[in-house]
Each structure stands twice: as C-alpha cells, then as structure tokens.
Amino acid sequence: MLEITNVTKSFNTLKAVDDLSFTVNDGEIVGFVGPNGAGKTTTMKILTGILKPDSGEVNINGFDMAKQPLEAKEIIGYIADSPDMFLRLKGIEFLNFIADIYKVPTEVRRERIENFASRFGLTDALDLPMQSYSHGMRQKIMVAAALVHNPPVWILDEPLIGLDPKSAYNLKAMMHEHANAGNCVLFSTHVLEVAEKLCDKIIIINHGKDIFYGTMEELTSKYPGKDFEQIFLEMTGEKVE
C-alpha cells in the first residue's frame, strides 16, 4: 500500500506539487496522467525518497518515508524517467549490482534474471556494456533492475516508453500479475489508451493538484458520451476542437 498525504513541494516559487493526497491500495494498478510539467515525476521522486516534501507525509506499506526511509525504500521498485544510468556497466553487472543492493539471494536472482532475459529478449545483450544498448534496451534493463528484488510496491515513471510491442505487452502482463498477487502499482503515462485499459483507477493531475481520482467508470459517468481523451483535454483546460 502506498499513501501520500497533503504533500506540497516547491522549486523556488513554482509549486510543482500542491497539497496532493491519494492512496494506492494493495491489488490495484493506478495510472498517473497529466500534461507535461504537471508534477508526476516530482510526485514519484517524493514517493521514493529522492525529494523531501516541503510538507505532508509519504507512507509505504506502513513505513513513513521521513522516519524509516531504509525500510520504505527496500520495498519499492522504482523506474526513473530516464534510463541512461551506469552506462559503463554491463547489463548483467548492473542487474547483479542492484540485486546485491536489495540483498537478493543467489538462486533467486538467477531465476529472476533468466525470466526477465527471456521475457524482454535481453539474453544476448547482458554481457555488453549498457552504453551500446538502444534506448529501448536500456529501458528494459531498467525495468528488470527495478523488479529484480520483487518489491511489493511498484512506482514506474513512464515505463513503457521505448519498449517494443512484445516487451510492452510483457510488462503490462507483469503489472497485472503483480497487482493480482496483492501488490500495488503506480505508473505514469501519456498514452491514455494504456491507462484506460490497464488501470483500476486513474489519477489526473495538473499544476501539481489532483483534479480527478477514481475508476474509469466514475470518470465516464461524469462526462456522458465523451471518451477519455476528450475528457482529459477538457479537464486539463485544453480546448477540444
């Protein structure tokens, strides 16, 4: 379970996140949508402990990020918005490094790495430096690294960007499996169809404030006769021609 309560975060004068509160319950996939600069990445960085909120609280499975950061961080799997990390390492070294950081035992990690490698078609790339990877390959290795310790709470910042159809399909399937096993997933995306099809609930934010939080049904019943795209544009203040 992931809970964020009255969180505010400013950069200089700009309020990137403004008194935001929501909960992602176990067993749920929640889609996080909003225009560029709405504050999605900032919110996720606060959730993972990268940024300290000016006020408000973050709670991960009962651990307060401010008071028990290590316990909270241990149960999060986080995919950052840029996959260009540690390019000097080989794929396999990076995965092992992350597995070591999260104390994954030898046998368990071997099984998981093998699983990711076949699901994402990474087998041939693992022994190469990540510098030689394409953008999508880097993204795949980031996904594998974030999930190698099988964390109960997934926080994924635009995880599908750059993935080929098979890998995207597999990641979406994994998100489903994960939620069905009683864990929670929060992921941001700009692709509304994905959010619509995949998520149990949707959060729409704009200028750091949440303007909607609930299921797709609740959303469409508010705006009868309109599709998600039209609703989204209307809510975020864009004109629909």
Next chain:
Amino acid sequence: MTTYKALTKAFIKSLQMSQANDKRTRVTMKVIVAVVVLFIFVPVAIFCAATTFALVDNLQYFHIEDLGVAMVFHMICLFTLFFGFNVIFSEFYFSSDIEYVRPWPVKAWELVAAKFSVSYYVDNAMQIFMVIASLVGFFFAAKPGVLSYVSSAIAIFTLPIVPLCYCGILAMIIMRFTKAVKNKESVQRIIAIVLALLILIFVILFRVLASCAEDAVHFFITENSSPFVEYLNKIFPMVHFISKAIAYGSVPDLLIYILINVIAVALMLLVAELIYFKGFENLVANGKAKKRDFDKLMELSVQKTPFKAYLLKELRILVRTPAFFTNCVIPNFIWPVFVLIILKMQTYDASLTALRVYNSNKPKIVGFFLIMGSVVFSLVMTAINSLSSNAISREGKHFQFMKYIPVPYDTQWDIKVLVSFVLTFIGIWMYLIPAAILIKVNPLYVIVAIALSILSISFISYMGLYLDSVQPKLVWDDELSVLRENTNVALCMGIALGIALAIGGIGYAFYAFLKVRLLLVSLGLFVLLALLNLLILWRTSKNGKRHIAEQEEM
C-alpha cells in the same frame, strides 16, 4: 553570415548555461581564478615577458630582434596547437548541441565557422595572456613606433587562429579518413598517449636536448638565424611576418600576415564544406565485445553484500571511464616517473648506492625526509587525484540513485572515502616500502611514516568528500568537465596544499632549528593529524548525511 552569427551566439549561450550560478560557486570561482592567476598565469606571463625581453635585448645588436619575438610566438603557437586539439575536437564533433543542429539546413562551413569561434572563445584566455606578456617584454627591450603597436594589437587577438585552423583541419581529416576516433574517449586516449610519449622522450633526451640548446645559441650568433625558428617558420609561416611587422613596423609584412590568416580560415572552411559532415559517419557507440554464454553469466551471478557491490561499482566506473581513469586513478601509480624526471634534472648523485651510503651516514635525516615527505605527499596526492573531492559530483545524473536505494547515506559515504583511501595508499606505499627496504631505512621510521600517512590520507579523503557534498557539480555531460571545472576539486587541492606546506614548514622548523627529536616531532604530528581527523569526522557525521539528503539539484 547571419546563420553563422546566430549559431555562434547560441553555442556560446549554451556554454554559459552549463556554468553554475549560485553564490557559493561564484565566490569559490573567484578564489580559484585568483589562485590560477597567481600560480599559473603570472609565472607563465613573467616567463614569456622575460624570455622575449632577454632575446630581443640581445638580438638587437645584430638587428634581428624579430627573431626573439618569433621564437616566443612559435612557442605560443605550439602551445595552442597542442591544447587546442582537444577543444576543437570536442566542439566540432562531440558537443551535445551539434546533435540538434546537424539535421538543420545549415551549411557545413557555417557550422564549422560557428564552432571554430566558440573554440576560440573557450580556448583563448591563456594564449592572449601569453601574447600580451611577451609583447610587454618586447616593448621594454625595443623602442618601436606606432605601427608596431597596431601590429601588436592585431597579433594579440589573431595569433591563435592559424594553429586552431590546423587543429580543425586535422580533426576533420582524422574523422573523415580514419577509423581511429569512434567516440570522445578515443580522442582523449590519443592525446594521453601523445602526451605520455612526449614526456618519455623528454625524460630520455633531457641531456641531449640541453646540449642541443647550447649549439642552437651558438648558431644563432654566428649565422644570424636559428634552425629552430627556420623550421617552425615552415609550420607557422605567419609568425615570421607578424614578428617583422612588430619589430620594424613594416606594413607589407602586416598585410601578408593578415592574408595568411584569411587563407588559413578559408582553407579550413573549404575543407569543412568538403568533408565535415561525412566525418560523423565513423562515430558509433562502443563496439561489440566478446560475449560469454548465458550459463556462464549465471554462474558468475553470486550474491555479495551491498557494501561490496557498491564498492565494486565505484571502482568499475572509475576504471572504465577514461577521463576518470587517467585523472583519478593513474596519477596514484605513475608519480615515480615524475620523481625520476626531477632526479634526472639534479646534479647530485641519486643512485641507489649513493642513497644507501647517505642513509648509513645520516639515518636521521633520511628518516626525517621519509616521515615529513610521506605526510606532505599523502596530503597533496589525495587531493590531486580528486577521488574524494569529486566523488559525489561524479555521480552526475545518477545522483538520485544514491537517494532511492536502501543503503544508508553513511555507508555510501564511507565507501567513497574508502575508494579514495585505498587507491591513494596503495599508490604511494607500493613504491615507498620497496624503496625504503632497498635504501635500508630504519624500519621504525617506515612504520611511523606509514601511520602518519594513513592519518593524512584519511583526513583529506573525508574533507574532500565533505567539500563536495556541500555543493556537488551534478549537471555535466562531459566527464572531463566534472574534473576540470569542479570548484570542489580546486578548493580541496588548495586546502590540502596549504595544510601540507604548514605541516612541512612547522615540522622542519621544529626538527632543524629547534632540534626537537624526530620521534617527538612525529608524535606531535600524529596528535595534530588525529585531531584534524576527529574534526572532519565530527563535521561529517553532523552535516554530511544531511547534505546528501537535502541535495535536490538534479
């Protein structure tokens, strides 16, 4: 022409944007600029001015004072050629803005002209300074007319142009016709190799070169010319004309000089038009390495403690990033080369047998030099390799990684200090211990020296990291810039140098003038260094973790 202007403006803007702007950095920047001016610019300037003055003053009797100016100008041109190469290469082919501009409908020559101007802008401060200094030297020695001043003013701003054009043309030819350069690192590798070769040749030929210089002076006076200048005139023909223009105020020479510059630039732009864009084709990401099969990889995937894994990651990145490897790791292990150079330049006998005899005659003096030397050297070396003083800056875009993994900041901190400590310590003592054994230094002195060295390295390692944690330079896309343009590195070096000088001076005073016993001096040093360590540990435990937690610029 307007395209050229717009591009140049944009490139220079993007250079300035990447410079930090907060108050602390500005203040440190000022301090560093002052230090650089004081310790590098001023000596170099004095050297240039004095050399020109001496040459011109002497050569005036033979009415060949232009040769004096020419010699110094040639040196400056060689200097520009050597240091400009890296700048030109990275500006022409590896700056990040070039990626955006390349698909636009700009002509190759416009792009190159803009990039050339930026390189000139980046690279010229030192050269202009040197030219001005040598001209000052010249004007003190000679009493030239108005035209000389005009020519001088022109020389100040245009002398680096031809050497930089050479760099540009060379860079484009290398990129177009060879596969030597696949990425930025290969340029740095090539330059590092050339530099190493030059140093080696210099060391080997030191005596030979010295005698050559004597011959050259002789030739100078008897033949009214210098083979050195003659030879370089072929490489930098414009120097001949500008030095004549300055020395004798001759207008035709000045015009020819300007013409040569124009031709050089035109030639470079022509070459650009022909081959510049093609040169990008050889740029590729790292090549494919030999692959092991999957089962083998799985066998190697064995659990390690987070501490070990993190340490391994730090080391791997240091060793695999060429800029870090050459600047942070290598210096720890090649310093004996420089000691050798210095020894070779001395007149006294520094052979092993001589040192042994000296040691058996005056063991205490050797002990004193070993102990004080290793303290001073440990302090300075730890700062020079900047392993700790850019340890956080080095993370760059990865910095947020430090914050979301469940590894306590203390642990990450200690690992970074440990890396600095271990590499520096091994680098120093893997040579000093065998040397001490060979010279048969009293083991007691060696043990004392090692103990004091440990405290020195540990202190600077913690201090460097502490300095870097206050305001790390996290925004960079060129690994060299995180080393060269990082104020924390310079600050740490300044402080380490200051402490080393103070400790060395005080130690010497106590030992040599006040005749305090060596072991007592060592004990005093031990207490002092231990206190410094406690101080920095206290600061670190109080603020270090907080600095990382509160750092949000990323």
